[in-house]
Amino acid sequence: MQDAHSGQDWRAWFAEHGARLRLIARQWTRSEADADDVLQEAFVRFWKHQRHLPGNPNALVVTSIRRSALDLLRRSDRRAVREKVVGDDMETVTWFEPEADPRLAALADSLKLLPDEQREVVVLKVWGDLTFDEIGEQLSISPNTAASRWRYAMEALRKHITARTHD
Amino acid sequence: MTDPDHDIEQALASLRPRAPSPALTARLAHELDAPASRRGVIIAWSAGLSAVAAALVAAFVFLGGVAEPEAPTYRLVHVEQTRPDVQYFRPVQMEDGSYARPLRVRWQDTTRWEDARGNTRLINYRPNDQFALLPIETN
Numbered sequence: 141m142q143d144a145h146s147g148q149d150w151r152a153w154f155a156e157h158g159a160r161l162r163l164i165a166r167q168w169t170r171s172e173a174d175a176d177d178v179l180q181e182a183f184v185r186f187w188k189h190q191r192h193l194p195g196n197p198n199a200l201v202v203t204s205i206r207r208s209a210l211d212l213l214r215r216s217d218r219r220a221v222r223e224k225v226v227g228d229d230m231e232t233v234t235w236f237e238p239e240a241d242p243r244l245a246a247l248a249d250s251l252k253l254l255p256d257e258q259r260e261v262v263v264l265k266v267w268g269d270l271t272f273d274e275i276g277e278q279l280s281i282s283p284n285t286a287a288s289r290w291r292y293a294m295e296a297l298r299k300h301i302t303a304r305t306h307d
Numbered sequence: 308m309t310d311p312d313h314d315i316e317q318a319l320a321s322l323r324p325r326a327p328s329p330a331l332t333a334r335l336a337h338e339l340d341a342p343a344s345r346r347g348v349i350i351a352w353s354a355g356l357s358a359v360a361a362a363l364v365a366a367f368v369f370l371g372g373v374a375e376p377e378a379p380t381y382r383l384v385h386v387e388q389t390r391p392d393v394q395y396f397r398p399v400q401m402e403d404g405s406y407a408r409p410l411r412v413r414w415q416d417t418t419r420w421e422d423a424r425g426n427t428r429l430i431n432y433r434p435n436d437q438f439a440l441l442p443i444e445t446n
Contacts, residue, residue, distance in 0.1 A: 150339050154332070162331075163324035176331045184338045237323040247315075248322050266319045294312040297319075 160267040167263045168209035182208040250300035258293035379422035387417040407440040
């Protein structure tokens with residue numbers, strides 16, 4: 141992620157990090173199309189104006205994604221019809237590449253079943269590569285709260301997987 | 308001591324998020340690979356003109372010094388370029404089917420040299436009026 145500070149081509153950088161950034165955008169949005177819109181807006185802003193800023197570029201780009209996602213959510217509050225449509229999208233589109241291992245497949249499915257507040261901590265820690273301190277800053281919660289949500293999420297995922305693999 | 312969450316975290320990390328679609332990459336390219344701005348075009352022209360002016364000055368000073376030792380020795384003291392006036396026109400279709408937007412840029416260059424010994428000045432004033440075509444990307 142440090143390479144964002146250099147004059148690296150955006151395509152190479154996006155090819156390396158785009159998938160996990162899109163997952164971060166996806167878990168804060170209600171549809172695939174919204175995730176694309178959010179990531180486009182956030183990445184263009186980051187690449188043009190923020191990547192040379194001091195600090196962790198990883199946190200900067202996540203902040204940019206969150207800002208775009210929140211803006212879109214506020215706008216979409218006035219789009220009741222579209223929300224109805226995208227509700228179905230959550231059920232049919234997978235967030236990950238298909239997995240042959242049934243345990244991993246169960247884990248991928250289980251992630252979407254977590255409460256939003258737990259899922260965003262998991263996504264930011266695993267794919268955002270952020271610390272609990274940084275997650276706390278992103279979500280305006282304390283690091284202890286972030287860590288607590290993480291523990292609840294791990295416990296819930298473990299239960300989901302155990303139940304699924306015993307079915 | 309083993310962290311009980313470690314296995315789950317490792318398993319999560321091994322999941323591969325879906326790659327962004329080619330359509331999204333194309334949209335990013337549209338925004339991040341934009342053609343040179345009009346400011347860039349003007350700067351490029353200015354740089355070219357400055358180089359030509361510098362070469363002319365160098366040649367003038369050099370030839371003057373060799374051919375006539377008693378001739379005035381002019382020294383560059385002032386260069387001014389006015390703010391460009393950019394005028395855009397309606398897009399036009401090119402022979403190859405692509406579109407471009409014509410633009411007209413006008414500005415003035417003023418360069419002044421002085422010979423301290425003879426107390427003489429040489430002023431070059433040049434109005435510029437150029438046309439260019441900016442390619443337009445269409446979807």
